[in-house]
Structure formats: structure tokens, C-alpha cells
Amino acid sequence: MELVQADELQGDVIKGEPVRILNGNVIFRNGTTLIYCHRAFQFTNPTRMEMFGRVRIVEENKSTVESDSLFYDNNTKIARLRKNVVATDNKMSLKTNFLDYSMETGDSYYYNNGKMVDDKNTLTSISGFYNAGIKIITFKKEVLLQSENKRLTADSLKYNYQTKTLFFTGPTKIYQDDIIIHTTSGNYSTETENTRFEKRTTIEDSDYKLTGDTLYWDKSTETGKAFGNIQLTSKNEDITVDGQRGIYNRIQKSSKVWGDAVIKQLLDSDTVCIRADTLLSLQDSLNYKIVIAFKHATIFKPDLQGKCDSLVYISRDSLMKMFSDPVMWAQSSQMSGKFIQAHIVNNKLDYVDIKDNSYMISQDELNNFNQVKGKSVHAVFKEGKIEKMLVNGNAQSIYYIIDDSKKRKKNKGINYSLSSDMVLYYKKNKVKNISFLTKPEARFIPLHEIKEEDTRFKDFNWRIGEKPVK
Known part of the structure; x- marks a missing residue:
């Protein structure tokens, strides 16, 4: 000196x-x-x-x-x-x-105790480290940042007062307008309010919560991008979407999740799961949700399962539309065609429309395959069980007649019907009556006369092995 x-x-x-x-x-x-x-x-x-x-x-x-x-x-x-x-x-x-x-x-x-003030932020902590040469201050213990529209609490962090950038090195909570961010690692520009978070980070507001291993938040567009084991939760609707990558736009309330994507919604005591390579969630002008599932889509709930290449669910109409080789299972019934549309009311299947090459197969208590096919099918359900089915265009049916008069039930034969249109009425998932809208061609085949080709239509395909289990 x-x-x-x-x-x-x-x-x-x-x-x-x-x-x-x-x-x-x-x-x-x-x-x-x-x-x-x-x-x-x-x-x-x-x-x-x-x-x-x-x-x-x-x-x-x-x-x-x-x-x-x-x-x-x-x-x-x-x-x-x-x-x-x-x-x-x-x-x-x-x-x-x-x-x-x-x-x-x-x-x-x-x-x-120390207090730092610049033209953008005020930061306080119990202790800290500072070097003017590198323009960085390290804050330790009970760190608090306050500015015009945000508040931050942390156990430790670094602040570059030249670039106005925060670097997180421990558990941190950021309050920005009506958003809360939980993180342990990453950086945050207090000038642009854009962020890059590492390790497990969550961004949430009153309606949604987005979590990922790595997460970016763009304040100007209100858009979050998450990577690695992501989860997006809609708090008001009890909906969660999981996947490997995702984008969420807070203004549009839209999201896109891909990579083993699955959306789950709790309805009463049941959970509905839709899986696909990519899931897109949108809101219409009336704030109703639209979910679009791309590639290898499946749906699962305890009383309803299905699979197809792509799927659309419209919450306003409670409609689920299935495209490209769709197949659906409800109770003991399998439904397939080129296009399937299902209407769900109070968490129960209300009706199903099947278009083009419509085919419905149900397995009875003796493991027989009852079959209905036609150009289109409209099936009505009550409490999740089929009640009535309207078959239009080249309607055909194969139904087994069972003798249940004795303790041990036995097959009696097969009823084969052909008509331009027919209506089938059910009770306890069994056909009780068939009405033909035009003169039918019908015949009964006794058990001893049944041949293998009588038991199934040529395009029969029991796809139970493809049925989703979760």
C-alpha cells in the first residue's frame, strides 16, 4: 500500500x-x-x-x-x-x-444483510459476493427480488447487473403478474422477461400448470416450451397431458404435446385416457375444448375403449370423432367402420354412428359372435349398455339363438337376416326383437346344420387383441 x-x-x-x-x-x-x-x-x-x-x-x-x-x-x-x-x-x-x-x-x-439497486431491480439477501470486474453479484440466504411487476424469493442466485440476467442456483419462486414459476436452475432476463429453466421447473397460473425437465417462457407471446417428462394440467377441468415435448400458449389457451403423449381427465370416479404420438388442445370462441390426437390414437375408460389413426374430441357437443381404420369396444361389443362418431353424456356412451363398412360384433355368454353390418349404423346406449341399433343400407345380421330354459344354456341355432334397413332392440345387451323396414330375407339355421361359413361374414375381424388396456 x-x-x-x-x-x-x-x-x-x-x-x-x-x-x-x-x-x-x-x-x-x-x-x-x-x-x-x-x-x-x-x-x-x-x-x-x-x-x-x-x-x-x-x-x-x-x-x-x-x-x-x-x-x-x-x-x-x-x-x-x-x-x-x-x-x-x-x-x-x-x-x-x-x-x-x-x-x-x-x-x-x-x-x-445487503441491498442492491439498479435501474431495473431491487435485490436483498443476508450475505453475498460481488466483483465489479465480471459484473456479477451472488446473493445468499433469504434472497428477495422486487420490481414493478414481479417478485422473486430464493435461497441463492447470481445476478449480472450489466445484462440484467438472473442465474438460479437453488430453489426459486418467481411471481410475475399472475404467473408463479418454481425452479432450481436456469436463467431469466429481467429486461425481456424471457427465461430458460433447467432441471424440473413448473409455470402456473390460476387455470393451468406446465412442468418439464427443461422449460422456456416467452413473456411477449405468453408461450411456454417444455422438454423432457412434461406435464400440462388444466386445473378447472381436472385434465392432465403428459409427453416428452410440449408448447403452451397462455393467450390462446392452446397446447401441443408430442412424444408418448397422453391426456387424462377425471370424470366422476372414472379417468378417461387418450394416447397418441401428438396431442393438440384448442379452445373455440365459446371457450369449449377441442382435443385432436394424431397418429396411433387410442382412448380408454373403464366402459369404453377405442383405437384409430386420428381422433377429435369436441367438448361443446360431447362428440368424439375417429378417423382411419377406427375400432371401438363398449361392454362386450366391438364396432368398426371407416368413420366412427360417439356422443357421450354424463360420462356415459349415448350413441355411436358408424359410417361406411359398418360392422358390429358382440360376444355372448357362450362366446358366440353375434354380428350386424351395413352401410351405416346408429347405435343408441342407455347407462352404457346398447338399447337400440338402426342399420341402414344392405343391413345384415347373424344372431345366435340360445336355449336358456335349462340350468345349462345351449345353442339352438343361428338367425340370419338381410334387408335394406333394420332396427334391433336390446335388453341386457341381448337382442330381443328385430324390425325390418323393408321385406327381409331371413332364415333360421338349426344347430346341427350350421357350417363354419354360416357363423361369420367374410370380412369378420375380431380385434380384441388391439383393445387398449390403459
């Missing part, structure tokens, strides 16, 4: 120790750093200094540290600044009452 100037210099002995006392406009130089004060005591054994009265350290880069007093140890090169300490670098100021400053490295450590 080199003395540059002082208005007055005198020698003295304090408690048996020689000391130089400097008064008035005192300046010391340490390399490229200048230290100013009103009064200084320079002890020779051991080599140490005490400074008082508007103490000021000025770095070569024009950053400064001021305090009421400074205690310097030449062996450790540490200056301990006490009371009303203010570190300033351009528009940033850091205030504390206890700061230890390294004359060798320019590193500063504060404890017993």
Missing part, C-alpha cells in the same frame, strides 16, 4: 505500538486502485491500517466502494469496510454495513 498524499503526517505511539497518523485528503495507491479518506492510522508492526471519514476505494474501471471506516491487513490484503458501505458500478449500487474487500482480486463479501 503506497501513500500518495496527505495534508498532515505525524508519528505517535499507541499502546506501545508505533503508528503514523495521516490527516486531510489522504490518498493511498494499491496497484491501479486508489483509496481516499479523511484520516488514517498506519501501524508498522504488524503492518495494518485503519481509515476513517468518507473512506472511498476507486477501481481502475471507475467502480467505487465507500464506507465510514476501513480496516486493512497487509498480510491478507483484505480491507474490512464497516458502516454505511456503498459499492457503486455505473447504475448499480450495493448497500450494507459489513463488507470485506480483497485488494488483490477485487472480490467483495458482505454479510449481515
Whole structure:
């Protein structure tokens, strides 16, 4: 530490120790750093200094540290600044009452509370680390950030006051307008309010919650992008969407999730699951939800299962539309065709429309396959069980007649029917009556006359092995 100037210099002995006392406009130089004060005591054994009265350290880069007093140890090169300490670098100021400053490295450590203020943010913590050379402050313990539209709490974080960027190094909670963000790692620009979060992070508001291993949030577009084990939750509708990647737009309330995507909704005591390579969720002008499932779509609920290449669910009409080789199972019935549309009311199947090559197969208690086919089928359900079926266009049916008059039930034969249109009435999932809208071709085949080709239509395909189980 080199003395540059002082208005007055005198020698003295304090408690048996020689000391130089400097008064008035005192300046010391340490390399490229200048230290100013009103009064200084320079002890020779051991080599140490005490400074008082508007103490000021000025770095070569024009950053400064001021305090009421400074205690310097030449062996450790540490200056301990006490009371009303203010570190300033351009528009940033850091205030504390206890700061230890390294004359060798320019590193500063504060404890017993500190407060940083710049033109964008206010940050406080119990302790911290600061270096003007790298423009970064590390905040430790009870970290709090406050600005015009956000509030942040953390155990620790780093702040680059030049780029206005936060770096998270521990559990952190951010309150931004009406959004809450939970994270442990990542960075956040307080200028653009765009973020990149690593490890497990959640962004939520009153309606939705988005979680992922890596997550980006664009404040300007209100869009979140998540990667790795993502989950999007609609709180008001008890809906969750899981997958490997996803995009959520808060303004449009739309989402796209792909990679082993599955959407689950809790309805009463049942859970409905739709799976696909990609799931798209939209809201119409009346805020009703539309779900579109692309590629390898399946649906599962305890009393209804289905699969197809793509699927659309429209909540406003409670309609589910299945495209490209669709097949559906309800109770003991299998339904297939080129297109299937199902209407669900109060979590129960209400009706099913099957278009083109419509085919319905049901298995009875003797494992016989009862079959109905036609150009189109309209099946009506009650409490999840089939009640009536209208078959239009080249309507055909094969139904087994069972003798249940004895304890052990037996097959009696097959009823085969052909008509342009027919209506089948059911009771307890069994056909009780068939009405023909035009003159039918019908015949009964007794059990002993039944041939293999009589039991099934040529395009019979029992696809129970494809039935979703979850």
C-alpha cells in the first residue's frame, strides 16, 4: 500500500505500538486502485491500517466502494469496510454495513444483510459476493427480488447487473403478474422477461400448470416450451397431458404435446385416457375444448375403449370423432367402420354412428359372435349398455339363438337376416326383437346344420387383441 498524499503526517505511539497518523485528503495507491479518506492510522508492526471519514476505494474501471471506516491487513490484503458501505458500478449500487474487500482480486463479501439497486431491480439477501470486474453479484440466504411487476424469493442466485440476467442456483419462486414459476436452475432476463429453466421447473397460473425437465417462457407471446417428462394440467377441468415435448400458449389457451403423449381427465370416479404420438388442445370462441390426437390414437375408460389413426374430441357437443381404420369396444361389443362418431353424456356412451363398412360384433355368454353390418349404423346406449341399433343400407345380421330354459344354456341355432334397413332392440345387451323396414330375407339355421361359413361374414375381424388396456 503506497501513500500518495496527505495534508498532515505525524508519528505517535499507541499502546506501545508505533503508528503514523495521516490527516486531510489522504490518498493511498494499491496497484491501479486508489483509496481516499479523511484520516488514517498506519501501524508498522504488524503492518495494518485503519481509515476513517468518507473512506472511498476507486477501481481502475471507475467502480467505487465507500464506507465510514476501513480496516486493512497487509498480510491478507483484505480491507474490512464497516458502516454505511456503498459499492457503486455505473447504475448499480450495493448497500450494507459489513463488507470485506480483497485488494488483490477485487472480490467483495458482505454479510449481515445487503441491498442492491439498479435501474431495473431491487435485490436483498443476508450475505453475498460481488466483483465489479465480471459484473456479477451472488446473493445468499433469504434472497428477495422486487420490481414493478414481479417478485422473486430464493435461497441463492447470481445476478449480472450489466445484462440484467438472473442465474438460479437453488430453489426459486418467481411471481410475475399472475404467473408463479418454481425452479432450481436456469436463467431469466429481467429486461425481456424471457427465461430458460433447467432441471424440473413448473409455470402456473390460476387455470393451468406446465412442468418439464427443461422449460422456456416467452413473456411477449405468453408461450411456454417444455422438454423432457412434461406435464400440462388444466386445473378447472381436472385434465392432465403428459409427453416428452410440449408448447403452451397462455393467450390462446392452446397446447401441443408430442412424444408418448397422453391426456387424462377425471370424470366422476372414472379417468378417461387418450394416447397418441401428438396431442393438440384448442379452445373455440365459446371457450369449449377441442382435443385432436394424431397418429396411433387410442382412448380408454373403464366402459369404453377405442383405437384409430386420428381422433377429435369436441367438448361443446360431447362428440368424439375417429378417423382411419377406427375400432371401438363398449361392454362386450366391438364396432368398426371407416368413420366412427360417439356422443357421450354424463360420462356415459349415448350413441355411436358408424359410417361406411359398418360392422358390429358382440360376444355372448357362450362366446358366440353375434354380428350386424351395413352401410351405416346408429347405435343408441342407455347407462352404457346398447338399447337400440338402426342399420341402414344392405343391413345384415347373424344372431345366435340360445336355449336358456335349462340350468345349462345351449345353442339352438343361428338367425340370419338381410334387408335394406333394420332396427334391433336390446335388453341386457341381448337382442330381443328385430324390425325390418323393408321385406327381409331371413332364415333360421338349426344347430346341427350350421357350417363354419354360416357363423361369420367374410370380412369378420375380431380385434380384441388391439383393445387398449390403459
